[in-house]
Structure formats: C-alpha cells, structure tokens
Amino acid sequence: LRRTAAWGLSEYADNDIAGKALTSALVKDKDPAVREMAAWALGNGDDRSSITVDALSNALHSDANEGVRVTATWALGNIGAEEAVNVLTAAMQDKNKEIRARAIWAIGNIGPREAPKSLFQSLRDPDPRIRELSAWALYQIEDPSAAPALNAALQAESIKDLQIAYIRALAALGEKSVDAIRGLLTSSDPKIKSMAVRALAGGNAAGPWPWPWPEPRPYP
Secondary structure, three states, rough: OOHHHHHHHHHOOOOOHHHHHHHHHHHHHHOOOHHHHHHHHOOOOOOOHHHHHHHHHEEEEEEEEHHHHHHHHHHHHHOOOOOOOHHHHOOOOOHHHHHHHHEEEEEEEOOOOOOOOOHHHOOOOOHHHHHHHHHHHHHHHHOHHHHHHHHHHHOOOOHHHHHHHHHHHHHHHHHHHHHHHHHHHHHHOHHHHHHHHHHHHHOOOOOOOOOOOOOOOOOO
C-alpha cells in the first residue's frame, strides 16, 4: 500500500505536502521497494529544492539497495538538479556499472556549464556503452575544453558507430573542433567522411543525436 501510494503521489510531486511525504519515505521507509518508488516519483516532478535534492543525493550515495541508488541517480538527472553534479560525478566511479551509466546520463541531461573532467576520462572506459554515453553527455554540455579528449578518443576508437558519436560531439563544440574534424575529410570510409562534412558545416547539419537516452523507470 505504501509503495502504491508513492506511485500515486508522482502526479503531485511538485506539491509541498506530496514532496515531503515522498522524501520522508525515501529516507525512512524500511522497505526498499517503497524507497525506490519514492525516488522514481520525485524524479517525475520538477522540485529542485534542497530537501528533495539532498534526499535523492543521500539515497544515491548510501542506500543499501542498488535499485534505489540507480533510480535516485536517474531522478537527479531527470529533475535537472545542477546542485547534484558533484555527487553524480563521484558516482561515475561507482562499482555498479548501471549507476555509472545513469550518472553520466544525468550529468548530460543537467548540462552544467563546464564538463566534469571525469567525463573526459570515461571516454576511455572499456565498456562501449559508457564511452558512447560520455560522448552524448559532452555533446549536450558543449564545453569547448572537451575537444582534445574527444579527438584523442576518436583517434583511438575502433568501433565505427562510436567514431561517428565522437564526431557529433566534436561538432557541437564549434570552432574548437575544426582541426580535429578537418583531417577526417580524407577518410576512406564514406560514413566518416560524410559526417565530417556535415560537422564542418556547423549548426545542426550533423543532425540530432540518434542514440536513445536511458529509459526512465517503468510504471509499476
């Protein structure tokens, strides 16, 4: 019943009374299924108050249940909690790969003014999914200082789809990316060459990012 009540309150997550009930459940309820649902409900709202952000951040950092932590990570990104970027950056080093992936997505969705340096490092992650998510996050943030890291990742990458992802991310950086992309015009691969041409055209010529964002937690 408590879990279903938390689900129902997702429709009113921006209301002070509902928000307080959900944060209380996230912090205090003994059942992880209730805490996870409370995190999900908060993530469906638009409340970026310190109470909500702190509750979700603490859940991400220290909840005993991995499912609660994963959902809290998603929720912080979905509400656009810029105050949580440091917590999310730390979560990029988590031993749970799903938490690392959701933390990268959350940072990209928030879009801070400067990209955390950990995003540059995650371009070298052994997991292709993590590398692609990192490229997407940098594409979202548009921090020109990411150009050298993206160029290095592009040169080291062997997976064509990821090479194209790095080109898209570079194209979002404007003039800082020109030197890195110009060299691709002589590529023997027609897809790489075509993407380089579109990227150099500027604006939205490279097209929207085609890779799907992580799915939010489904309805119960």
